[in-house]
Amino acid sequence: MIKGYKISKTQKDLLVNKEFNVDSYFNPIQDIDGSWFIFKEEVEQCTNQEFEWLKDLTLSDFTITPSLISC
């Protein structure tokens, strides 16, 4: 099972287009149930003091939404 950090939509809106480290941007995505998630490197490597609250998040199960794109 993939683990990720579950965040609210309000928290997601705070992170979009923001750097968590130099030249690395957050990319919140939704799981199969529509909940928003970010992942390990985004939390552990976050040096942006604006997002200190990330350190309080706990890991949750993440189920990826199956892609409809053939490849």
Place this chain on the structure above:
Amino acid sequence: MILATHGILKPLTTTSYDPDAQAFFTAAGITDTTQKNAWNQAVLSLKSNSLWSKFIALYPFIGGTATTHKYNAKDPQDLDASFRIVFSGSITHDANGVTGNGTNGYGNTKIIPSVNFSLNNSSGFIYSRTNVAGGYVDFGVIKSGAPQDRFQINIRNATNLFNTACNSITLTGNANSNSQGLFGISRTSSIGYSQSNNTTQTSVTDVSSVLNANEMAILAVNSGGTIANYSIRNYSFACFGSGLTDAECDTLYTIIQTYQTTLGRQV
């Protein structure tokens, strides 16, 4: 002169690099001599084999951080117009290059095929160090609605096919059980293109459709602005540009394999 003769002053031993290689080192902050020598030799070889001018973007993924990996060595400026990669999501950057997490890590190259490619004269290559099958797009861009014009590759999909489309609608797969090495697609005509699997090139009969108008993703695919099929593979080089002949694909493989060997990360 007298001081030098008597061993009091050491002679100058500065290494001079190709100016384009040096511009990349300066922009990316590369100071490691092994990394510098590896990329410098790659640049010299690309130039001496008339391949340098074929590409609009060369991503050495030389080892280090998002900053050392984001620059296009062909035009190492921190600009979208220079095809500097914007990395988003959880990606591991280390001595082996960039590795996706399979859930949300990808790079936006800012390359738009309809603006930056020619329909019947374009190519893309990527060096993977990971042997794994799955629904991972290594680089790609797809129109979201039908017909799905694509420029994309999956080196080894879930059914062990090297599955590609090159400015076309149809995916074409050829058997592949190892996703390690330099893989690419190269179109030089309207009626077909070449799949490049290390030193093996396979002709694909597939008529070109139209050039996609979305930005090229790497480590995933951009489907009309939605990023999907995130990869878990580790990549150590990528490039995009004009179409290459089969012989040129072979030469590119040799140059990039030498580059990886110098860095001790060849597969």
